[in-house]
Amino acid sequence: MATTVSNTVEADASGPREAEGSVVLDRVTKRYGEMAAVDDLSLDIRPGEFLSLLGPSGCGKTTTLRMIAGFEQPDAGDLRISGRSVLGVPPYKRNVNTVFQAYALFPHMTVAQNVAYGLQERRVPKAQVRERVAEALAMVQMRSFAERKPTQLSGGQQQRVALARALVNRPSVLLLDEPLAALDRKLREEMQLELKLIQAKLGITFVFVTHDQGEALSMSDRIAVMREGRIEQLADSTTIYSNPVSAYVASFVGQQNFFSGTVSADGSGIASEYGVLRPAAAVTAVGPGQRARAAVRPEFIEITADRPAVDANAVEGKVIGVSHLGETQQFLVQLGPEMSLISRLPTPNAPAVGVGDRVWCSWRPGSVQVFAEDEAITEDGFSAPPTTTAIPTT
Structure with a gap:
């Protein structure tokens, strides 16, 4: 393009x-x-x-x-x-x-x-x-x-x-x-x-x-x-950074958490293996029933011990890595055998959780971006991104 x-x-x-x-x-x-x-x-x-x-x-x-x-x-x-x-x-x-x-x-x-x-x-x-x-x-x-x-x-x-x-x-x-x-x-x-x-x-x-x-x-x-x-x-x-036109740009500029799924009949969300992701507005870039990839940046993912009141945009997992980056702390949360999320939060607001703890990850609808499945690429820019995002654990 x-x-x-x-x-x-x-x-x-x-x-x-x-x-x-x-x-x-x-x-x-x-x-x-x-x-x-x-x-x-x-x-x-x-x-x-x-x-x-x-x-x-x-x-x-x-x-x-x-x-x-x-x-x-x-x-x-x-x-x-x-x-x-x-x-x-x-x-x-x-x-x-x-x-x-x-x-x-x-x-x-x-x-x-x-x-x-x-x-x-x-x-x-x-x-x-x-x-x-x-x-x-x-x-x-x-x-x-x-x-x-x-x-x-x-x-x-x-x-x-x-x-x-x-x-x-x-x-x-x-x-x-x-x-x-x-x-x-x-x-x-x-x-x-x-x-x-x-x-x-x-x-x-x-x-x-x-x-x-x-x-x-x-x-x-x-x-x-x-x-x-x-x-x-x-x-x-x-x-x-905020409005990438494709999954390629979204993946290459900054880190992303990608979910593969299918657009609902009314376009209100993406049904993935790990739950429903609902953006702030109806999905128009991908048609109902079509495969899509939803993306959420690490800084928008909140971590809590208790389950959020709304099921959409909330998933449960186990903390498998914590990295102190100075002004921020980074958490790697495993959702399943082939899926993990990165959350990056300001150090003063970071939750007191450690490796092995069960936590809930949630994010606002405005943080969800949706792209066509066939546009998805990895961080190196050449193939479809894996469902697992790997970072060093400490």
């Missing part, structure tokens, strides 16, 4: 024009032999926005980025940057820069020399080079490290230098290919904040490729969730 969002921000007598910093992919296809890595994809990236291409390995996100950068050429369709077609235009003639997962800094050069390299290749006057290098290093908080070599820097510091090297050229579009993947969790979270602040300050279009849903949700103005070379859903973070 390719998704297109119109992006016409300027107009003249000849019609609408695309603004500086816009990126438009118009029915782009890229094949490797018989395989379509990107399949008839249309996408408008707005000037100055932070857009993430999110998906599992093999979904086409990196190929899409490489075509924008000019490292790959489409087999069909058009690709425009700032309103100009770049088909056949080499990378060095596009007003874009790329930050890779491997920072590729020159080890024999200082930090300042690494950042200055691109400007010197373009024969920018020396005075301007010094000024722009100092400005770029200050922006990423690395000015005091200007005379150090890359081997004298931590991974996070090298990442900042690679970012400064890309920004110093003042591109219209900055492409980032999983640049935070090699960093530890704490540093990665810090750099997520810094990247978003830098992007907001500069107003440059950022196109960020990641398989990490947390990165995409925390930084992006919009997220394009990709599947088999196409865009499954394109929306802001809140919409992607």
Whole structure:
């Protein structure tokens, strides 16, 4: 399901024009032999926005980025940057820069020399080079490290230098290919904040490729969730998380508890092996009597020792795992031989239950989402999800 969002921000007598910093992919296809890595994809990236291409390995996100950068050429369709077609235009003639997962800094050069390299290749006057290098290093908080070599820097510091090297050229579009993947969790979270602040300050279009849903949700103005070379859903973070258009998106972005069942005759609920799941409104996405998959996120599942007054949206099980995650506690509750639920609750409100306890799990109708059975996939994005959701037990 390719998704297109119109992006016409300027107009003249000849019609609408695309603004500086816009990126438009118009029915782009890229094949490797018989395989379509990107399949008839249309996408408008707005000037100055932070857009993430999110998906599992093999979904086409990196190929899409490489075509924008000019490292790959489409087999069909058009690709425009700032309103100009770049088909056949080499990378060095596009007003874009790329930050890779491997920072590729020159080890024999200082930090300042690494950042200055691109400007010197373009024969920018020396005075301007010094000024722009100092400005770029200050922006990423690395000015005091200007005379150090890359081997004298931590991974996070090298990442900042690679970012400064890309920004110093003042591109219209900055492409980032999983640049935070090699960093530890704490540093990665810090750099997520810094990247978003830098992007907001500069107003440059950022196109960020990641398989990490947390990165995409925390930084992006919009997220394009990709599947088999196409865009499954394109929306802001809140919409992607709260209103996924398919089980694929629901499963890939955040955790889900999935129930397989059949839509009731009046569409009021999904009859599963473990009880009836009733959404807030009648099911319309799947017809009466059809197989469907209902989803409930872990944070919406309450755990109590006593049976709830209403049977719908309530199931009994045994606690088989408890994990303390700091601000939240996570419970794994087994319902049957092949079915378990994850509940994640704020630590101050978490129930005092342990492994082996019998509990009731319940959730509100507004927390139930329903998808067609044939859309269901696993967390790795390739096959129907199992009825058991496994997490480490403690």
